[in-house]
Amino acid sequence: MTSADIAKNELGIAFAQHIIGGELTRSSDDRTIDVIAPRDRAVMGTAAQGGAREVDAAVAAARAAFPRWRDTAPRARGRILARIADRLEENAERIARVLSLENGNAIRTQSRGELAFAVDTLRYFGGLAGEVKGEQIPLSVDKLDYSRREPYGVVGAIIPWNAPVQLGTMKIAPAIAAGNTLVLKTAEDAPFAILEIAKICQEFLPAGVLNVVHGLGAITGEALINNPDVDKLSFTGSTAVGTRILTAAASRITPVSLELGGKNPQIVFPDADDEWAVDAAMTGMRFFRQGQSCTAGSRLFVHTSIFDSFMSKFTSRVAALKVGDPMEESSDIGAIVNQKQFDRVRGFIEEGIGVDGGTVLTGGMPPTDGPLSQGYFATPTVFTDIGNDFNINRQEIFGPVVVAIPWETEDEVVAMANDTHYGLSAFVHTRDIGAAIRTAHRIDAGWVQVNHGGGQVLGQSYGGFKASGMGREFSLEGMLEAYTHRKHISINLAI
Numbered sequence: 001m002t003s004a005d006i007a008k009n010e011l012g013i014a015f016a017q018h019i020i021g022g023e024l025t026r027s028s029d030d031r032t033i034d035v036i037a038p039r040d041r042a043v044m045g046t047a048a049q050g051g052a053r054e055v056d057a058a059v060a061a062a063r064a065a066f067p068r069w070r071d072t073a074p075r076a077r078g079r080i081l082a083r084i085a086d087r088l089e090e091n092a093e094r095i096a097r098v099l100s101l102e103n104g105n106a107i108r109t110q111s112r113g114e115l116a117f118a119v120d121t122l123r124y125f126g127g128l129a130g131e132v133k134g135e136q137i138p139l140s141v142d143k144l145d146y147s148r149r150e151p152y153g154v155v156g157a158i159i160p161w162n163a164p165v166q167l168g169t170m171k172i173a174p175a176i177a178a179g180n181t182l183v184l185k186t187a188e189d190a191p192f193a194i195l196e197i198a199k200i201c202q203e204f205l206p207a208g209v210l211n212v213v214h215g216l217g218a219i220t221g222e223a224l225i226n227n228p229d230v231d232k233l234s235f236t237g238s239t240a241v242g243t244r245i246l247t248a249a250a251s252r253i254t255p256v257s258l259e260l261g262g263k264n265p266q267i268v269f270p271d272a273d274d275e276w277a278v279d280a281a282m283t284g285m286r287f288f289r290q291g292q293s294c295t296a297g298s299r300l301f302v303h304t305s306i307f308d309s310f311m312s313k314f315t316s317r318v319a320a321l322k323v324g325d326p327m328e329e330s331s332d333i334g335a336i337v338n339q340k341q342f343d344r345v346r347g348f349i350e351e352g353i354g355v356d357g358g359t360v361l362t363g364g365m366p367p368t369d370g371p372l373s374q375g376y377f378a379t380p381t382v383f384t385d386i387g388n389d390f391n392i393n394r395q396e397i398f399g400p401v402v403v404a405i406p407w408e409t410e411d412e413v414v415a416m417a418n419d420t421h422y423g424l425s426a427f428v429h430t431r432d433i434g435a436a437i438r439t440a441h442r443i444d445a446g447w448v449q450v451n452h453g454g455g456q457v458l459g460q461s462y463g464g465f466k467a468s469g470m471g472r473e474f475s476l477e478g479m480l481e482a483y484t485h486r487k488h489i490s491i492n493l494a495i
């Protein structure tokens, strides 16, 4: 299908081109991929499908732009990021609508917040550009011994579809603030909103500092991770693909940062049989993002003494969530991103229903008639009577499906929480400060939230333990470790 075949949608987006060396460009073989809107399964546009030729050109453009960008005064780089943030803020509503259309996240509960976070991220790292500094050791009067933080060079960044604006900006801002240039591969299901941000960046950045290539992981992604002129790889996505990226990078000893999947626990203590804990657990489960979050707390451990009472409140709140068109203000929950994920979520719900003795507290299989059957709409589903060792409690579902599991003792629940190869996030709900802190310390996860389920905090390093990743983002330290290397310089001043 060519762009000419596609009816312009309400936002006027039909075709996503690459950005290479400051120019919007098609693929050399004119290949494209369709982008399907999850709300109605209609083609909302096409994106150029990049191959090795486009990736090589983008890497070459980033390489050519690197020396000048590296040598641009750090605070001048920071000021550019601040101007990009201002322009993005003016365009936030328009891009939030693009985002909801392409990935199905509800505009009111998700997409606007994601745009606001991106603006904040650009401002935050813009302010930190001058903090790319080293240390000096006072060895003696005739020695100058110091270290420098230098940018790696060309960063190859790959992002998923579930929060492309937040995660794309989280690669762009720290990488270029630290003086690197970048080739960003977008997710094939959601290339448009982040492309709009990259276009704004082009108004302020020298050509070649930020390049964007669209396409499939197996083609475009592989071309990027195997390009020998990429100095650093930064990936957010599944653990399976993260493993592949680490393997490709190993052959060239290319540094890698990985933000990967999770199967995260929430622990509800006996004193938390209350609406505030229900609120926190619902947010922690990321229901408002259809559960399509790496940090979704999809194993809900509730103390036996309050299990029935807490689950009755939780279940009625979940059942009241409005699933609907992501572009509608009234929708709490939008649509699952694509057919593959929809089938995967359906498969897990089917599996849960089939567990001998398992109970569906609310939800079930997605609607098969009515308006919601036109899109990839799943019904938020709560199971119980399915043990922590069942497949549904071990695999990342990436859908609005949670399993409630009762527990008796702290030791038992901590052991169950940690019984996973993942270690991304966790949630503890209790007013007992001792229990809260003890549990937070004992859980193997990079991020523990107590009595709330909010989002990542700019300034605090974020990332996973175990198979949930390596490296950190969201902070000054994350920027320094992920996007600069240290050089030690030692000078004899006595000569």
Ligand code: NAD
Residues within 6 Å of the ligand: 158, 159, 160, 161, 162, 163, 167, 185, 186, 187, 188, 215, 216, 217, 218, 220, 221, 222, 225, 236, 237, 238, 239, 241, 242, 244, 259, 260, 261, 262, 293, 294, 295, 396, 398, 424, 464, 468, 469
């Ligand atoms: P995915 O791993 O399938 O794809 C992510 C990106 O990698 C896409 O752009 C894809 O095209 C690309 N890709 C796929 N195969 C590739 C290959 N062989 N070489 C190079 N690139 C390749 O993940 P997804 O389905 O898009 O996203 C969901 C996953 O992302 C979940 O596992 C989720 O937990 C994870 N995630 C993690 C975080 C975090 O911060 N830890 C944040 C968001 C999502």
